[in-house]
Amino acid sequence: MVGRDDDLEIVAKRLHKHGKITCLDGHVGVGKTSLVNVAAYKCYKAYLKGETPQLLIPSTTSYQLKKDGNVDQFCQEVFQGVARTLLNFAEELRDFDMPKGISLPHINSWLNSPIIQHVNSSLTGGFSVGSPQLGQVHIETGVAKASQVNPSAGFAQGGFESLVRSWLHEIFGVQGNGGVVCIIDNIELLETGSAARRTLEALRDKLFTVSGLRWAFCGANGVIHSLASSPRLTAFLSTPLDVSNIHPTALPPLIRARLAEFSTDPERVEHQLPIEIDDLVDLYLLVNANLRDLLGLADKFCEEWTGMRQPLTSKEKHAKFDKWLNKATFEKYHKLQSRISENAWAVLDIAMTRQFNGTFGAGDYSSFNSNSTVSFEKSTFARWIRDLVKLGLLSKSFDDSQSEDDGFSRDVFSVTANGALVHYARRKKNENFSVAEPVEWMRRVHV
Numbered sequence: 001m002v003g004r005d006d007d008l009e010i011v012a013k014r015l016h017k018h019g020k021i022t023c024l025d026g027h028v029g030v031g032k033t034s035l036v037n038v039a040a041y042k043c044y045k046a047y048l049k050g051e052t053p054q055l056l057i058p059s060t061t062s063y064q065l066k067k068d069g070n071v072d073q074f075c076q077e078v079f080q081g082v083a084r085t086l087l088n089f090a091e092e093l094r095d096f097d098m099p100k101g102i103s104l105p106h107i108n109s110w111l112n113s114p115i116i117q118h119v120n121s122s123l124t125g126g127f128s129v130g131s132p133q134l135g136q137v138h139i140e141t142g143v144a145k146a147s148q149v150n151p152s153a154g155f156a157q158g159g160f161e162s163l164v165r166s167w168l169h170e171i172f173g174v175q176g177n178g179g180v181v182c183i184i185d186n187i188e189l190l191e192t193g194s195a196a197r198r199t200l201e202a203l204r205d206k207l208f209t210v211s212g213l214r215w216a217f218c219g220a221n222g223v224i225h226s227l228a229s230s231p232r233l234t235a236f237l238s239t240p241l242d243v244s245n246i247h248p249t250a251l252p253p254l255i256r257a258r259l260a261e262f263s264t265d266p267e268r269v270e271h272q273l274p275i276e277i278d279d280l281v282d283l284y285l286l287v288n289a290n291l292r293d294l295l296g297l298a299d300k301f302c303e304e305w306t307g308m309r310q311p312l313t314s315k316e317k318h319a320k321f322d323k324w325l326n327k328a329t330f331e332k333y334h335k336l337q338s339r340i341s342e343n344a345w346a347v348l349d350i351a352m353t354r355q356f357n358g359t360f361g362a363g364d365y366s367s368f369n370s371n372s373t374v375s376f377e378k379s380t381f382a383r384w385i386r387d388l389v390k391l392g393l394l395s396k397s398f399d400d401s402q403s404e405d406d407g408f409s410r411d412v413f414s415v416t417a418n419g420a421l422v423h424y425a426r427r428k429k430n431e432n433f434s435v436a437e438p439v440e441w442m443r444r445v446h447v
């Protein structure tokens with residue numbers, strides 16, 4: 001990971017505190033999932049190096065809440081995932097050569113526990129976990145095969161859950177011994193703050209109090225902040241960490257780190273890449289610093305040039321990228337252009353000026369007027385925003401309040417990566433004429 005040293009340290013510290021759930025909020029695609037996963041893995045490694053007495057084990061599965069999801073089913077998924085994680089890591093830890101001087105008493109008790117003694121290799125390469133009273137459950141090991149735990153006949157869900165609970169208790173029974181780090185990711189997919197709160201409240205006593213489990217929540221658009229308004233959850237949550245965009249200056253080392261990770265000769269690969277790193281930095285700004293969309297678009301671009309004569313000169317690369325960018329953004333724009341009114345487009349143009357940098361409150365319509373040739377009224381402003389949200393060019397943040405009908409004026413909106421790309425096409429075509437004083441904040445556009 002590049003550019004996240006401070007964040008990694010904060011997340012690791014929070015995961016080590018056993019009292020509260022670690023919470024991360026940030027724009028879509030900024031790197032929340034990677035941050036929490038890497039932090040959990042570093043915690044695990046720190047234990048192996050003897051730097052901390054707490055053993056934190058990153059869960060091999062991450063969890064996602066579903067709209068109208070079933071609470072019991074979700075809990076079942078979690079306990080199955082935890083069982084898989086413990087089995088996988090038991091294998092790894094068994095082979096691990098402990099550095100001299102580090103005593104790991106609870107690992108020994110885990111590996112020698114009566115429950116794991118019941119773990120037998122089966123013919124298919126999986127394990128059967130069982131005890132005489134509870135029956136048996138078959139667990140496939142290895143990431144690729146580990147999609148399902150198949151509870152066989154007679155093995156009740158409750159039985160499996162209590163087996164895993166007792167297992168966790170045995171390993172992490174002493175508070176502060178550590179736990180399995182489980183992540184509930186993409187909570188914003190529940191679409192409303194109240195749906196997220198309701199679902200998590202229902203899970204609270206079933207999951208968030210289990211000893212030996214450490215929880216982390218990730219979500220975008222303020223959904224994590226909106227959880228704080230639930231009296232049933234607040235005491236369980238740490239203050240959300242706002243994960244911000246990686247600074248554009250960290251992008252070249254970030255790209256090079258990926259080249260180093262994924263190739264044996266990074267320098268040659270950088271030379272052969274059909275795209276210049278400087279162009280990637282520009283593209284990063286164009287997609288409103290959305291790392292996921294940047295990497296996705298870069299991939300798309302590179303795919304188009306596979307098989308071309310290699311290597312290209314910098315100038316050639318740059319020209320090809322420019323041509324591709326224009327084509328890609330103009331096509332996106334043309335598909336949407338006639339679907340909303342010209343005035344709705346004006347909202348996007350003004351939102352992308354330096355005044356707002358892509359994020360604004362619905363109550364800001366009067367400030368929009370100060371830099372616009374189009375006049376915004378409250379009612380029409382609301383309608384135009386809805387149109388832009390429908391096309392996926394704006395996204396709405398979750399509000400902090402309990403009630404869902406608190407009124408439009410509190411809502412906060414952000415331009416999505418798609419919105420930023422379409423806006424780029426408008427600027428290139430000089431169609432953003434509603435902006436009274438265009439401000440240059442994306443240097444690739446030369447109007």
Ligand SMILES: Nc1ncnc2c1ncn2[C@@H]1O[C@H](COP(=O)(O)OP(=O)(O)OP(=O)(O)O)[C@@H](O)[C@H]1O
Nearest residue numbers: 001002004028029030031032033034035254291292
């Ligand atoms: N600090 C980093 N260094 C290198 N690569 C990173 C870094 N942070 C994120 N990435 C890469 O950027 C992409 C997006 O990151 P990630 O999936 O963690 O974002 P996210 O915020 O969880 O996105 P979403 O909101 O869509 O779930 C991934 O491909 C990831 O590998």
Ligand SMILES: [Mg+2]
Nearest residue numbers: 032033185186
């Ligand atoms: Mg994510």
